[in-house]
Amino acid sequence: MKNDLIPTIDNYKEGGLEFIRISNNVGLSVTFTSLGAAIYSIKYLGEEMSLQTNDLKEFVKEGFYNGKAIGPVAGRIPNGEFVVSKKAYKIKPNEGKNVLHGGKDGISNKEFSIRSFATAEHIHVVYTYFSSYGEGGYPGYGLYEVHYILHNNEPKLKVKLLSYVSEKRPVSLTLHTYFSLGEDNLEKTTMQINASKYLDINPKDLLLKSAKDVPSYLDFRKAKPVLKDINAKEMNHGMLKGYDHCFVFDEVNENIPQVILENDKYKVDVYTDFDSVIIYSDNDAKGGKRRGVAVEPQLNPNGSRLLSRKQEFDHHITYFFTKK
Secondary structure, three states: OOOOOOOEEEEEEEOOEEEEEEEOOOOEEEEEEOEOOEEEEEEEOOEEOEOOOOOHHHHHOOOOOOOOEEOOEOOEEHHHEEEEOOEEEEOOOOEOOEEEOOOOOOHHHOEOEEEEEEOOOEEEEEEEEEEOOOHHHOOOOEEEEEEEEEEOOOOEEEEEEEEEEOOOEEOEOEEOEEEOOOOOOOOOOEEEEOOOEEEEEOOOOOOEEEEEEOOHHHOOOOOEEOOOOOOOHHHEEOOEEOOEEEEEOOOOOOOOOOEEEEOOOEEEEEEEOOOEEEEEOOOOOHHHOOOOEEEEEEOOOOOOOEEOOOOOEEEEEEEEEEEO
16 A cells, blocks of 8 residues: 555544544554543544444443443452452442442543654554542552554554552453444454353343353354344343353464454454453444444453552553455
8 A cells, every 4th residue: 555644643622522643654543532541433544443423422421431441340340349358349339239340430431641652663642540549449549551552554553451559459451442344333244253162141130150162153263244143042131132242262362363353345353462352242222233343352250350569460452454
């Protein structure tokens, strides 16, 4: 492709939010917001790759996680309770009896500070949030950083998720990005996941249980249409209204795509050093029209997610786009 675009960094404000838009030499442009250190838009060759909302009020409201960083703990904390060093902690529930995505004081609802810089190889945007002592019911202080690195000459966006804590606590960050790949629905989208295991899910409260072999309706080891099995009876009872499942990767290998989404126009390869991924199929879409699929790489919820003050939470996700 002819490199007729110039890497740029544009800052602007709208609806009380701070935005920054970065663009590279090969047609990849990403817009971020300070609220939740979110990806607001990903465009490749002029077409929208992510699920876009033009309603800033919808984007701002609590519980709308589209594109936002998620934490301190991604997913659900049963009954909002956890124990650290024999001491019990209680987080205020925000989904029935459970805590979803960190609770009401989760980082998706926080304003991050921002800094950005450019080099000959990439444009780097860094969002930072420092939580107060005991904020949200979690012990100690927490520092959270979301690094976005856009390569100048490749259609590639890398995300680094970092955290440091002053006291031992559970930490599991992710990014809640939906992909639409230039379409307004998933009718033409296929998905492939490097996973032969998933975590069984309780449809009454969506809490995750033990690891099992993927059944046919959850088997994406070979690419298949996202919507092919989405109406299976096992996928539609209780609170479960489609894909809201945790897949455990067969191996932690950041050199191969762990998730691949594609249609007849575009493809995105998702690389990561996380060991699992939550796939969510826009189950709350009005009228049942599924507009995109959320790919949320994260730590296996059944593993240890405790982070001590001497440790660093440091994981990454990379999105690589291709025009068909």
